[in-house]
Amino acid sequence: MASERSVDVLILGGGPAGSTAGAMLARAGIEAVIVEGERFPRFHVGESLLPHTVPLLDDLGIHEAVRALPHTRRKEGASFVTHDGSRHVAYWFAEAFPPAIPHAYQVRRDEFDACLLANASALGVEVLEGWKATAPIWEGRRLAGLRIEGQGGEERVLRARVVLDASGQVAFLANRMGWRFPYAMHRKVAAVSHFRDVWLPDGREAGNITIAVTDGGWFWLIPFADDTVSVGAVMDVARWRQAGTGPEALFSSSVSATPEVGRRLAGATRLLPFSSVQNFSYRVMRLAGDGYCLIGDAAGFLDPIFSTGVFVATTTAASAAEDIIDALGRHGRVDSGDFAPTVSVTRSLHRLFFSFIRAYYNPHFLAFFFNPSRGLQFPQAIVSLLAADVLGPGLFRKTSRFRSLLALAWMQELGSKVGRPLVAPLGATPGGPAT
Ligand SMILES: Cc1cc2nc3c(=O)[nH]c(=O)nc-3n(C[C@H](O)[C@H](O)[C@H](O)COP(=O)(O)OP(=O)(O)OC[C@H]3O[C@@H](n4cnc5c(N)ncnc54)[C@H](O)[C@@H]3O)c2cc1C
Incomplete structure (x- = not known):
């Protein structure tokens, strides 16, 4: 028989979305529990942050801690290069319309996500690591909690006044409820690893993310503080399937088609096995209802080309936390309509990006x-x-x-x-x- 308990806010997923929402709720004196299937630190793609994420780091009180992480590197812009290196452009954050935030950071996500989660925990969020949600618990149209399972197979029932689904690409609720729709015209796959001895530009551009355009896809090169570099190839899934190969072969064939990346990787050594992410582009038709809201990647994702993922995750999380604080203060529960501001901000960020x-x-x-x-x-x-x-x-x-x-x-x-x-x-x- 599964043990049962009740909490105020149950957050599924301890990535940037879940830990941001948790920290904000705890700061407002609201009980929050994060259920995270993995044990942190864990590898994650998505290492390039955008300048307008920085004020949130300040607000959470972890800007200094993020800056001090071993691999964090300051970046002042984003560089783009064509496949053969014949065209190149660097965009500098300081040149944005005012008020510009002139820099952001490259972060290793194992460190960054662990830092955010530790901050949530220090603010009073209870974090259950190594527990996976297995089923939603519905009472009519209201989401009343989640069934969770520990690594040894033990089961628990967590009831909650409100649930935030921050389960990332797993999109726990959207998948189970049939709300997740892949973009048929945008089926991509990414193969990624970390390298050392990659050629890096000198001077101001050294910390930038570089995006290399290639036929049928693109590469990212994200340098960390110790000059190791995250390199990822993004390609059409159809091409990958035609070739019938694994992530390493996908990566190699993309490098062959992109002489500029081949040049930068010529003397490089790979530090990690390749990992791949497939079909990461989807939209979600329902973002909130009575007692629940979807935030971060769980609410939809298109393409990482402009590194918008962590910004969207933390922005939608902060908005959902505000909605909950407001609704619990007003009427002691959180209904579908209470999440209207978050649904609106999520939809408009998706539309624009x-x-x-x-x-x-x-x-x-x-x-x-x-x-x-x-x-x-x-x-x-x-x-x-x-x-x-x-x-x-x-x-x-x-x-x-x-x-x-x-x-x-x-x-x-x-x-x-x-x-x-x-x-x-x-x-x-x-x-x-x-x-
Ligand atoms: C190829 C690629 C490159 C990217 N590059 C960038 C980039 O450079 N910059 C950027 O900002 N973004 C990038 N992104 C996007 C970025 O990684 C995500 O947008 C971001 O991680 C979303 O945060 P999140 O908290 O919503 O989800 P996640 O960070 O994925 O966290 C979700 C958490 O939920 C947990 N979880 C899932 N299911 C369950 C379950 N059933 N039970 C318990 N726990 C569960 C997972 O273990 C995970 O820790 C990239 C994405 C891809 C695919």
Whole structure:
């Protein structure tokens, strides 16, 4: 017979979303329990943070602790390079529309996530590591708790006034309830490992993430403080399946198609076995209901190209925590409508970032991306998006420049069809050969 207990807020998952929500709730004096299937520290992809994540680190009181982690490296911008190295552009966070936050960090996620979770625990959150949720407990339309299982197979029932699903790509509730829909046109796979002795640029660019465009996909190169580098190849799942190979072969064939990455990895040594993540792009139709809300990756994910994942995870988590604090204070329970602010912020972040990500897969947009015209404030508009300056006042002005760029990309496409492109097209693009 499973033991049973009741808590105020039950949080599923101790990643950035779960630990942020937990810390904020505990700080407000609300009982919160995090159920985490793994034992931290654990490996995770997603090591490049954006500038507008930094204020949240300040708010949580862990900015210094994150900065002091052994592998944390300051970055001042994001660099992009074409597959053969012939085109290169660096966007600097300091050049965003004001008020700019001029830097962010590369973090090793085993350290970063453990730091966030330890902070939640220090603030009073009870953390149950090594316990997996196995089933939701519904009472009518209200989610009343979760059934969980320990590593030795022991079962418990945790009842809660409210449940936050922060289970990441597992998307615990969305998968079980049929709310998760993969993007049919955007089925990607990533193969990743850490390396040493990768060629890194000098000077200000040394700490930047580099994104290398390749035919059918892209690479990331994320340097840490000790000059080890996370390198990941992102590719269409269909291509990978055609080749019928594992992550190592996927990575090698992508390197062969991307001479610039081959050059940077020529003298490098791999430090970890390859891991892969498949089909990470999906949307979730229902984000909240009576007694529950989905936050972070559990609420949907498109593509990591612009490193928006941790920003979205922590922003939606902070918003859900506020909704809970407000609702419990007002009427002692949390209903579907109480999560309206979080649902709205989640949807608008997805909408905005998705349009930016889709633009990146459009070769005509990319031609401008690698060749931004300074006179029209396009670099500032792009940097503001790359820095995740997407909440608060002035958003329309910032995104209107981005929308103008989309219009230019459309004109570039028309011009290319009649042999008169506005700017020089790129040789290889993430969606496939340039058209
Ligand atoms: C290839 C790739 C590259 C990426 N690169 C970046 C990047 O550079 N920068 C960036 O910001 N983002 C990046 N991301 C996205 C980023 O990793 C995620 O957005 C971020 O980790 C989301 O945080 P989260 O807390 O929602 O989920 P997670 O960090 O995944 O945490 C979820 C937690 O829930 C736990 N869990 C799941 N199911 C259960 C269960 N049933 N019971 C108990 N526990 C459970 C898991 O063990 C996990 O610890 C990348 C993603 C991919 C796929």
